[in-house]
Amino acid sequence: MNAKKTNRIAAGVIYFLVGIVILLLIGIIGNILITGVPHLSWHFLSSESSSFKAGGGIRDQLFNSLYLLLLTLLISLPIALGAAIYLAEYAPDNWFTQLIRTTIEILSSLPSIVVGLFGYLLFVVQFGLGFSILAGALALTFFNLPTLTSNIEEAIKGVPQTQREAGWALGLSNWKTIRGIVLPAALPGIITGVILSAGRVFGEAAALIYTAGQSGSTVDYSNWNIFSPTSFLNIMRPAETLAVHIWKVNTEGIIPDVNVVSAGTSALLVIVVIIFNFGARALGNWIYKRLTAAKIK
């Protein structure tokens, strides 16, 4: 067989394999959107879910998902940022940092149901937090930290070494170089990393079933007292998220319109994650442009 022919066959095989992947993706996302989008309505988004009757919405689940995500990021971002700065800038290359990296890798491949059960035993039972948004956010932090840390570490490592040297040459200390030059330069990458991991967190169900709980207690959106059990801001109340809701209505739901609710919820979930992904890219580009191109006052 001559080289030209081999080349053509190899290219053909590669195109074929890529085609399978694209087809699968389009099939899954298309199916979810086609079956789900027709059920999305303002009523669906703005009304409470129903336990027995048809026609329930997902207002609380949507809010809970966003609120939980916000809390998770509030907890995990500072930790991940610190860890990533350490790993990228300070960590010497020895057995200890190797151990940290290996631990992070293992943690990131931990099945989320294991994270959920661990969170249940530690936060819900041991710390007595009960099924609560806080317990859920802590479990999601465990789930989120490894990915977030390595995303941020990559962004920081992507800043050219010459930038650091230029900082040192101006008489900046190592920390001032990192804070004043490296972090701003890595910002677009860091933000992209944060939003991408947010998409993962947003769709997570298994880690939340045993931590944030499922029972959608009555939520009062006009009650701003975070200590009140019915306040929407109370972090000690149990909270069902979109992903958990899909799981629940399908396994133990007795509402007659299970298919409608789960299809609509799935579509909403996918749409939000897609928005996150495109938003991450757009925001990253926008910030990069702000930092690099015309900003004429």
Added chain:
Amino acid sequence: MTYVMEAKNVKLKYGDFEALHGISLAFPAQKLTALIGPSGCGKSTFLRCLNRMNDDIDGINITGEILLEGKDIYNSHIDLVGLRKKVGMVFQQPTPFPFSVFDNVAYGLRIAGVKDKELIKQRVEESLKQAAIWSETKDSLQRSALAFSGGQQQRICIARALAIRPEVVLLDEPTSALDPISSAEIEETLMALKQKYTFIMVTHNLQQASRVSDQVAFLMNGELIESGSTQEMFLAPQKEITNNYLNGRFG
């Protein structure tokens, strides 16, 4: 002739490997000294000793003395920030920070604790003028420095180094990443700035060394083979090997 900086028997080791075998060289004030030699001869390593940029490399050991205004910069009492304020540096690749032109040039001043806004403004303008980039940046000081061309970025970096009024500016192949026109502009800038500052420049470009330098030091395999005034070195070097290198018989 007065000397701003003087290296005495500087040796540098990475672990067991000795990269510089005792280099002694004095740098005259308000002159440009060119460090030349084949790749890997240690000229950049030596240059980076002069503002202690090699300090953080694992297993490094530097002995000998480097005197700046009579004081050894490797003395443990020396303040690194203070040293680097006196000995600035410009790198091979332009290294503008991802900020506006103004903030780039003002950065060193702000770090040094200068609060007076008028003074900063005045110093930024002056430095940009000195680096011959004022006319191209004066209407877009708030534009990101990264939006400029390579040659312009390099001159912004020179302005940034000049803004803190250093005694000595180290140049590590400052034009090797630039096109010939930008290189020529940088050379002109350096010629003009020599009245005020002392430059020490590593370059691979022998013509450039002959055009802009006053003193030339030829290094090979970690050793200083010969140094002298540019004219002497190019017209009548003492050593055969220097003559061969300068005439392009090896490179």
